Ligand SMILES: Nc1ncnc2c1ncn2[C@@H]1O[C@H](COP(=O)(O)OP(=O)(O)OP(=O)(O)O)[C@@H](O)[C@H]1O
């Protein structure tokens with residue numbers, strides 16, 4: 001269980017400012033779902049927490065300490081799965097276990113890897129296949145199995161179920177929720193990026209919405225144990241319906257604003273091209 005603290009967190013790639021002052025504190029054991037338009041900086045935020053991008057030591061603290069690089073305390077499920085293509089899917093889990101549990105022999109590693117392959121509803125015969133020969137959904141599940149097998153107190157999941165069909169993603173949402181819930185006193189802290197409002201409503205203890213880049217947090221919502229939606233109440237509880245409408249409206253307003261901005265940019269480009277061509281014509 002690790003606490004994550006962002007204090008006016010800023011981040012740029014070269015000269016492009018992506019995060020412009022994110023303030024947020026996730027208490028240990030929270031399940032934080034992050035929503036926001038494409039390109040707003042969700043993956044960047046996870047990469048910063050994961051130590052894959054360099055952050056200002058005063059602006060980002062994990063467990064009260066600055067983040068200086070990746071750590072086995074923080075397991076990540078990448079948006080593009082992040083499996084090594086030259087290893088079988090099973091070896092991808094075992095290599096991660098080898099780093100963390102240095103005294104385990106290969107039989108112990110395989111036993112634990114297979115347990116997680118089963119937990120994620122994968123057929124054991126997929127264990128020996130290369131990622132290339134798996135479907136996108138199967139790769140995603142192997143990546144999730146690897147993260148859970150590591151048993152890290154902080155899990156960073158970047159749209160882990162985005163590529164799955166509705167039934168499979170529902171099953172995996174339930175699996176992740178169950179795995180997180182059953183630890184009770186020792187729950188992992190999870191940051192989970194999604195584009196689905198319903199997925200966020202179902203999984204999160206806390207929802208945050210990032211605005212367009214350079215982004216800040218534009219909306220947050222916290223549930224208590226009592227108010228946290230369940231699959232049975234997701235479409236019936238008036239409070240959940242109201243929150244879904246609010247979140248959908250916030251996101252739709254962002255889409256409309258972005259579309260307007262892109263249109264304006266296009267018009268400016270066209271105007272300046274027209275001006276150039278008029279000037280050329282006159283000359
Ligand atoms: N390695 C990189 N170098 C330079 N710019 C980058 C890099 N990675 C991302 N960016 C830029 O930073 C911005 C935020 O990217 P990021 O991947 O964090 O967005 P996102 O919110 O995860 O989007 P999506 O929902 O499409 O995954 C984008 O403008 C992107 O082009």
Ligand SMILES: [Mg+2]
Pocket residue numbers: 042043044079158
């Ligand atoms: Mg992303």
